[in-house]
Amino acid sequence: MRCQIWQSHFLQHQGVKNLRNCLLMLFVLLSASLTTLPVSAEGELSELSDAGITLVALRNDTLDLNQDGDIDAVRVVVILNSTYPSTFIELRLIASHNDREVIEKTTMEISGQTNASLTYDAWASGKHELELVFFDMNGVRITGIELPTFDMVPSLQTPMLGLELFGSDTLETGSSCEVNRMFADETGPRYGAIGTQTFIGAPFTVLDNATIIDCSNWPAGQYSLKETYRNELGQTAESWLNLSIQNRPAPEFELLLTGDQMATDRPCLVALQGLNSNEDFTSYQKTWEVSTLKGAISNSSVFDCSSLPAGVHLIILKVTNLENIVSTEAVNLVRLPALDLSAEEQEALPSQSYGDETNTEAVGWYTMAALGLIVAIVVFVLLVRIKEHDELLALPELGPPPQILADGTPDSEGLPTMNDDEGQLWRKHPDGSLDWWDTSFNIWQRW
Secondary structure, three states: OHHHHHHHHHHOOOHHHHHHHHHHHHHHHHHOOOOOOOOOOHHHHHHHHHOOEEEEEEEEEEEOOOOOOOOOEEEEEEEEEEOOOOEEEEEEEEEEEOOEEEEEEEEEEEOOEEEEEEEEEOOOOEEEEEEEEEEEOOOOEEEEEEEEEEEEOOOOOOOEEEEEEEEOOOEEOOOOEEEEEEEEOOHHHHOOOOOEEEEEOOOOOOOOOOOEEEOOOOOOEEEEEEEEEEOOOOOEEEEEEEEEEEOOOOOOEEEEEEOOOEEOOOOOEEEEEEOOOOOOOOOOEEEEEEOOOOOEEEOOOEEEOOOOOOEEEEEEEEEEOOOOOEEEEEEEEEEEOOOOOOHHHHHOOOOOOOHHHOOOOOHHHHHHHHHHHHHHHHHHHHHHHHHHHHHHOOOOOOOOOOOEOOOOOEOOOOOOEEEOOOOOEEEEOOOOOEEEEEOOOOEEEEO
């Protein structure tokens, strides 16, 4: 019966090719995993016919890609024929779920009888409405065919984020530390709905494409790392990681001394020895300083002191770790003179005390007496200069006391007074001499 229906349809459009098309259709029906959908939308078929296209067959197969027993994909197969020698069209399989659409499309050339296949992979659980739409090469919609609604589960991996720490249980500044960023999203790239990743919590900028974050150079502190992702289909994922980095303590070490209190003809070594078995001093900067030598000796864990002459030497070692934290240790080294020394070597030896048996000379008493005499002379000269200086500091004579009356006016002592044109007050003595009134000191000054 199906074959007869298709044959009647073909007689209107294909003429002598009816028998061949019927046989091909029969083959498709036998090989399909599901029954062929009946074509009942005459309007859609009419619009295809107006465009010179004949729908030979349309089939959709539900798929279980991960073999878990649930439908997670649909494959749509369409067979078309054209009245023209060659026709180009674009097929779009539009799937709608929760008001979001994704599109699978393909461009095909219809030359004679041609088939095309489109597969829709479900990206979320629930009902998915499908529609097959035909477009010409100018992007003008020809028609669309509604397909059944399918209840499916995701066939694609939903977004996943992960932050994994690689390092010791107790992290210190400079410790080996890496954060591995894991990310997967098959849905977004599949349908051109790639989202954005956001990473926060790091003290420095982290690039989006950095899959491994080096945290060995981070300063000490408490860190709460968070990464989030959201694609354009609304799917989200997030991941958290908390880590703590402690300040690395200063290098702990001691100095082992070999050859102390020994003669200069015996071996002598000063060696660094760490107090923490887990601390590696290889990459640390080491600087040796010796009080009796100029300059410093760097980057050596052992100092050969065999060449130091007899005497007391202060040996200092400064160790700087990779975080520029410095520790300093020091030892006093005593080197005794060897027995077989030449006269020149003995002359260069430092002074040596023999206790009560040390020979002394009277030159010390003479020196003390001379110094005492010099000090006495200096003190005498200073005392004389200080006395002269005190006389110079005596206040000068300020003259007679102020000569004013109780009412504040100048006391002329009975002598006649007068004011000149400039307002200056004068008094005249019997001998004709004059005095002028000094308002600064309130006294009469001789003129």
